[in-house]
Amino acid sequence: MVLCEYKPGLEGIPAAESGISFVDGQKGILEYRGIRIEELAQHSNFLETAYLLIWGELPTQDELKAFEQEVRSHRRIKYRIRDMMKSFPESGHPMDALQASAAALGLFYSRRDLHNPVYIRDAVVRLLATIPTMVAAFQLMRKGNDPVKPNDDLDYAANFLYMLTEKEPDPLAARIMDVCLILHAEHTMNASTFSARVTASTLTDPYAVVASAVGTLGGPLHGGANEEVIQMLEEIGSVANVRPYVDSCLERKAKIMGFGHRVYKVKDPRATILQKLAEELFAKFGQDKYYDIAQEMEVVVAEKLAHKGIYPNVDFYSGLVYRKLGIPTDLFTPIFAIARVAGWLAHWKEQLEENRIFRPTQVYKGVHDVSYIPVAKR
Structure with a gap:
């Protein structure tokens, strides 16, 4: 039941x-x-x-x-x-x-x-x-x-x-x-x-x-997303390729890394702070060409998906900050x-x-009353 x-x-x-x-x-x-x-x-x-x-x-x-x-x-x-x-x-x-x-x-x-x-x-x-x-x-x-x-x-x-x-x-x-x-x-x-x-x-x-x-x-789908954002930006390669990439993802119903959140239906406040941090770093240590791609992506995705509450999350700009700090991509999640x-x-x-051990229930979808078949008869 x-x-x-x-x-x-x-x-x-x-x-x-x-x-x-x-x-x-x-x-x-x-x-x-x-x-x-x-x-x-x-x-x-x-x-x-x-x-x-x-x-x-x-x-x-x-x-x-x-x-x-x-x-x-x-x-x-x-x-x-x-x-x-x-x-x-x-x-x-x-x-x-x-x-x-x-x-x-x-x-x-x-x-x-x-x-x-x-x-x-x-x-x-x-x-x-x-x-x-x-x-x-x-x-x-x-x-x-x-x-x-x-x-x-x-x-x-x-x-x-x-x-x-x-x-x-x-x-x-x-x-x-x-x-x-x-x-x-x-x-x-x-x-x-x-x-x-x-x-x-x-x-x-x-x-x-x-x-x-x-x-x-x-x-x-959790912490590893910030690595995949950088890989996505590298794959896109230029601002001109942003719109075709987003259109392709939407046609294939593929996830656009760094966008959308189970809880936030507006821009993640952490993403806003991280974007400002990225700009501070770029002002002192030089621009990152992928930042222009990221900004264009935010515009295009908002145009197409804002009505669904899909905006940049914390992973979208964090990778750009870590890149400028000289940190290898596979250290982002650590x-x-x-x-x-x-x-x-x-x-x-x-x-x-106030501890109580977690013991959730389940919805059983299997069969019942199955007879065992001896191995020699299988």
């Missing part, structure tokens, strides 16, 4: 009560703990935003200083994890390397003391601190180079860019990287966050929670993961507060 209407993808069905973030898709509003994303992008930094998401309020000056110092002192990874990563195939995707490494981290801290606030804080600090180190380390090791040690004189985003290049980044580049992390830190009950909460509900350790979420984020760890951990902590 069907107890309720089946909704593919659980569309519109609440999976949890949460006080972490809020989206109004009709008005283009995104809030973290009630604070608009535009305010956080302008005034906050990533670790302060992470603290806000995880502990529910902005830290005092002393609390933020202590938190930043804790994260700074835990950036280094175990040599055994580093040795394990060296054995990964060079052709492997960085998201797969990150998922394996995050899971392996749990081997060293497998004690599950989920009612102990010290254990929870230590896990939060360790995951926030080491995930960027793992991403940067794999990027260098797959080229045959040793990883770069963290620079304790640099803040969170600047240190990540330093570990990729062993060069201190330009202050504008570091600030823009930090804002990108803020923008990607949390977004209600998306696929990877739902994965994190389902895993958390079993009362496993937080490293398994993050590893499961990383695996979910890697798909092209950077998304670096940021989203904050949101996943916030949901992990919230899930523990």
Whole structure:
């Protein structure tokens, strides 16, 4: 017997009560703990935003200083994890390397003391601190180079860019990287966050929670979309080809990467901020020819699909920002993961507060009362 209407993808069905973030898709509003994303992008930094998401309020000056110092002192990874990563195939995707490494981290801290606030804080600090180190380390090791040690004189985003290049980044580049992390830190009950909460509900350790979420984020319909946007822009090649490309997609009913969102029916507010960041980078470091293509695409897609509420989402401009920062395309989604760890951990902590294991039902479509046939008669 069907107890309720089946909704593919659980569309519109609440999976949890949460006080972490809020989206109004009709008005283009995104809030973290009630604070608009535009305010956080302008005034906050990533670790302060992470603290806000995880502990529910902005830290005092002393609390933020202590938190930043804790994260700074835990950036280094175990040599055994580093040795394990060296054995990964060079052709492997960085998201797969990150998922394996995050899971392996749990081997060293497998004690599950989920009612102990010290254990929870230590896990939060360790995951926030080491995930960027793992991403940067794999990027260098797959080229045959040793990883770069963290620079304790640099803040969170600047240190990540330093570990990729062993060069201190330009202050504008570091600030823009930090804002990108803020923008990607949390977004209600998306696929990877739902994965994190389902895993958390079993009362496993937080490293398994993050590893499961990383695996979910890697798909092209979720975090992997920003990679495909760049591939799409490269395929289009010129502004003149934009309209024929869009027309072809519509005729084939093919998805146009970077456009449309399950929640937003207006332009994603994060896309608006990212577009401004891209323009700041281009003004200082030179234009990207694909930006003109992207702008034309936004015009053409709006002309043809705005009546359906299809506008640029967060993935559309993020790749252009990362390209200008010199980041390889297949690191775009791992950077998304670096940021989203904050949101996943916030949901992990919230899930523990009133936990009940997820056990949804299903609509059975199979047959009944089938007789077994011995193998000799098949």
